[in-house]
Amino acid sequence: xxxxxxxxxxxxxxxxxxxxxxxxxxxxxxxxxxxxxxxxxxxxxxxxxxxxxxxxxxxxxxxxxxxxxxxxxxxxxxxxxxxxxxxxxxxxxxxxxxxxxxxxxxxxxxxxxxxxxxxxxxxxxxxxxxxxxxxxxxxxxxxxxxxxxxxxxxxxxxxxxxxxxxxxxxxxxxxxxxxxxxxxxxxxxxxxxxxxxxxxxxxxxxxxxxxxxxxxxxxxxxxxxxxxxxxxxxxxxxxxxxxxxxxxxxxxxxxxxxxxxxxxxxxxxxxxxxxxxxxxxxxxxxxxxxxxxxxxxxxxxxxxxxxxxxxxxxxxxxxxxxxxxxxxxxxxxxxxxxxxxxxxxxxxxxxxxxxxxxxxxxxxxxxxxxxxxxxxxxxxxxxxxxxxxxxxxxx
Numbered sequence: 467x468x469x470x471x472x473x474x475x476x477x478x479x480x481x482x483x484x485x486x487x488x489x490x491x492x493x494x495x496x497x498x499x500x501x502x503x504x505x506x507x508x509x510x511x512x513x514x515x516x517x518x519x520x521x522x523x524x525x526x527x528x529x530x531x532x533x534x535x536x537x538x539x540x541x542x543x544x545x546x547x548x549x550x551x552x553x554x555x556x557x558x559x560x561x562x563x564x565x566x567x568x569x570x571x572x573x574x575x576x577x578x579x580x581x582x583x584x585x586x587x588x589x590x591x592x593x594x595x596x597x598x599x600x601x602x603x604x605x606x607x608x609x610x611x612x613x614x615x616x617x618x619x620x621x622x623x624x625x626x627x628x629x630x631x632x633x634x635x636x637x638x639x640x641x642x643x644x645x646x647x648x649x650x651x652x653x654x655x656x657x658x659x660x661x662x663x664x665x666x667x668x669x670x671x672x673x674x675x676x677x678x679x680x681x682x683x684x685x686x687x688x689x690x691x692x693x694x695x696x697x698x699x700x701x702x703x704x705x706x707x708x709x710x711x712x713x714x715x716x717x718x719x720x721x722x723x724x725x726x727x728x729x730x731x732x733x734x735x736x737x738x739x740x741x742x743x744x745x746x747x748x749x750x751x752x753x754x755x756x757x758x759x760x761x762x763x764x765x766x767x768x769x770x771x772x773x774x775x776x777x778x779x780x781x782x783x784x785x786x787x788x789x790x791x792x793x794x795x796x797x798x799x800x801x802x803x804x805x806x807x808x809x810x811x812x813x814x815x816x817x818x819x820x821x822x823x824x825x826x827x828x829x830x831x832x833x834x835x836x837x838x839x840x841x842x843x844x845x846x847x848x849x850x851x852x853x854x855x856x857x858x859x860x861x
Contacts, residue, residue, distance in 0.1 A: 474580075477599035496849035497817045501641065501790055502840040507761060508705045509745070509754055516744035520737060532736045534728040535720075536562025536712070540743040544698070544712050553687045553696070555714045561723050562734050566671050566699040566711040570597040572726045573632065573667050573695055576719075578603050583630040585623050587615050589824035589833070591641040591669065594634055606630070607826035612784075614640065614647030617654040624662040632665050637685055639672040639789025642824050642835035646787055649682050656688040666694045671711075672789035674703050674755050677763035679787045692716035700742055702790070703755050708738045762790070762839050769838040769846050776854025783836070790839040793821070796832040803831060809860050814852035 520528040535541070541560040548555050563569050570593070578584070580602035586594070588607025595605065606627055608619045615635060624630060633655070637647035647655075659666050668685045686696040692715070699711035713723060727733075745751070766786060773783055773794075784793045796802060803820035810816045821833025838846065 474600045474602055477602055492815070495811070495815045495817055496841060496845045496852075498836045498838070498841065498849060499817045499819045500840060501837060503702050503706065503758070503790070504761060504765075504839050506842075507758055509749070512745055512749050512754075513705065513741060516741045516748060517737070519744055519748075520740040524740065528737045528740045530736060532733055532739070534733045535724050536560070536734060537736065537739045537743065540739050541712075543743060543746050545714075548684075548696075548698075548714060551681070551684070553684045553714065555686075558717065559714050559720055561713045561715070561720050561727065562739060563697075563699075563711040563713060563727070564709045564731065564734055565701055565706070566669060566697045567593060567597055568727070568730075569695075569697040569711060569713050569723075570594050570634075570667070570669065572713075572723050572730070573665075574598040574601040574603070575726050576722055577631045577665060583627045585620065585627070585630050585633045585664075586826045587635060587640065587643075588826050588828070589642055589821065590634065590826050591636055592824050594669065595826065598634075603631075605826035607828065610640070610643060610645065612645055614645055614651050615655070617651050617658065620655070621658055624658060624664065628662065630662070630664050632667055633659060634667045634669065635685070636669045636671075638670055638682070639675065639786050639791075641672070641789070642791055642819070642821065642833075643793040644784045644786030644789055644791045645793075646679075646682065647685075652683065652685050653688055655685060656690070656694065659693055660691055664693070667697065668694055669697045671697075671699045671702050673698070675758060675762055675790070676788035677759040677766065686714060692719070695719060703751070703758065704742065704745070708742060710734060710738055710742055759788075762788070765838045765841075765843065765846060766792070768843055769836070769850055772847055772850040773854070776851050778854075778858050781857060790837050792836050792838065794818075794834045794836055796834070798832060800832040802834040805856075805860075806834075809856045810853060813861050814849070814856055816849045816852050818853075 542557040544560050545555050545557045578601035582603050583606055584598060584603045585606045585608060587610050606623050608623050609616045639646055666685060686694045696714040700708060780797045782795045786792055806820060819835040821835060822829045822831045
């Protein structure tokens with residue numbers, strides 16, 4: 467058969483990360499690669515009880531179609547939690563999604579024509595570029611430091627690209643670097659977006675997994691013109707397999723995103739939405755999140771301490787205050803993908819995510835994203851020690 471695909475498919479390519487991590491599919495491999503939460507911390511019993519209640523007591527409702535925007539009770543629960551955290555919103559501002567990833571996809575469809583500019587941190591979340599690539603944008607990367615996106619560099623990017631459509635940011639425990647945008651820069655970001663008339667897409671999958679320092683206000687909380695679209699998810703605080711996330715935005719943006727969602731999938735799973743709603747009604751979700759924070763704090767500290775004990779002096783890493791990742795910097799000229807393929811996997815059965823694909827511009831091979839949340843303590847120790855040994859004494 468002869469067929470011609472749409473031109474957008476030239477931007478939809480297999481992920482280099484996915485191809486490389488397939489080498490680590492062996493269960494004996496200690497993988498620091500995926501952005502996985504610790505499955506041992508999923509609230510299995512409570513979710514099972516909520517699912518059972520939903521099916522036994524409300525089966526006809528839980529298995530039926532519902533509103534494309536999501537069941538009203540869950541939207542209100544989300545709005546109430548966000549209000550408690552200092553972000554003004556109502557249930558009408560909430561749109562339920564198939565995870566935060568769908569939100570990136572829908573925002574891209576809403577705003578981007580081929581060639582339109584998306585400004586991101588550099589590096590940025592690879593999954594965001596995967597979601598936006600079918601819209602055929604042009605990316606402009608903005609440098610980061612320990613306080614997040616550099617606002618002077620952002621203003622220069624906005625001046626050079628006055629028709630930029632979206633600023634995409636992961637301000638809390640950034641993926642891949644783990645750093646957090648400072649309070650002052652959050653305010654500056656909104657001011658610049660207002661000045662240059664650009665949408666901010668605030669992606670916050672890790673926001674509630676803060677295990678050090680004081681919580682910072684959302685960027686959305688400083689939004690005076692309705693130009694910030696907030697993305698949240700239950701994937702990291704309950705379970706990713708439920709595939710439930712949400713947006714918070716102004717009325718017209720929410721309406722338009724709702725129309726795009728209706729066209730894409732009609733609605734999220736009624737049953738999964740009911741399960742999460744019942745879970746929050748029947749259980750203390752804040753206590754569950756506190757448990758996650760305690761465990762991820764321990765795992766992060768264990769990984770960073772072991773790196774300090776075993777890595778050579780010319781390798782550095784970030785110290786995240788939350789989230790799931792640290793960002794490792796190797797010396798100039800080091801190729802992290804080559805090292806993983808030819809040293810870590812064959813000789814130590816250890817995997818991470820090479821850093822080069824995360825760069826929107828000027829990709830650099832001497833970085834790696836390393837996840838500390840998914841492995842048990844013993845395998846963190848074993849894997850990091852093995853990595854340190856091979857960095858010092860490659861075979």
